[in-house]
Amino acid sequence: MHRNPRVLLRAAASLLRPAAAAAAPQTLTNAAPAPLPLSLGRALLPGYRRAFSTDYGKDVDEVNRKFAEAREEIESAMDSKETVYFNEEAACARDAAGEVLAAFDALLARVPPADADKLRRSMGLKMEQLKAELKQLEE
Template identity: 60%
Template sequence: MLRRSSLSLSKLLHRHPVGRSPRPKSPIPVVTLATLSNPRSFHQFSRPTIADSATRFSIPNHSRQFSAETDREVDKINLKFAEAREEIESAMDSKETVYFNEEAECAREAVGEVLELYEGLLRRLPEGERASIQRAMGLKIEQLKAELAQLNE
């Protein structure tokens, strides 16, 4: 049986030879040796670095249309926000241990600093920019408040 099937397959291939098929067009980018040797194209496939993790909570640059000073303040608030979340997470991990009170106090101070910076920025901005900052950062600030409330329970 095996011999017969291999013969019929052989006859089929002789009758219908397999030629080269056209290269398929794929919406997924193909990484080739040429792509890897070009530093500009390789950039899009590289892994994120530690420096990228500090900006993961930031507002995308294309949505900002503020002054340089406002941008610096927003960046500072975003950095403090990330630090405050880490403090809250650390305090939550140490719940029901002897270190909890100290960790919780550090988290409260970090959240207080973020809220102070955020509210100070809002007070200094004109109405149009204030509304834009509130849309961009308001949910993050509310999230931080909710996480602190959960820590205090």
């Protein structure tokens, strides 16, 4: 998450305002300049190319979302170690991690070989990290 979400919200709102209203001076103090919206920033970058085609972008985002949820489940299980809730938390963590790894493997099977290599390089370490955290949970 961004350090100051209000800055992002103000930047997004300024894009929606008419040009005359956007020219009004802002009275922000100690605020960093608002970053460009992601879509506009990509349009301004010469030679920008998305790493994966839009066909797989949503699937990659879904795997990343599941990865974050699995990490939270593992962290929750680690916090409940040596309590009566540990077995249930560990089972949830195992299920979540298995779901992520299965989704990642399914995505690798669906994409062309060149994209699969890119995907392994960009997300493979995260999957190995998840396996290692799951193994640590079992100890």
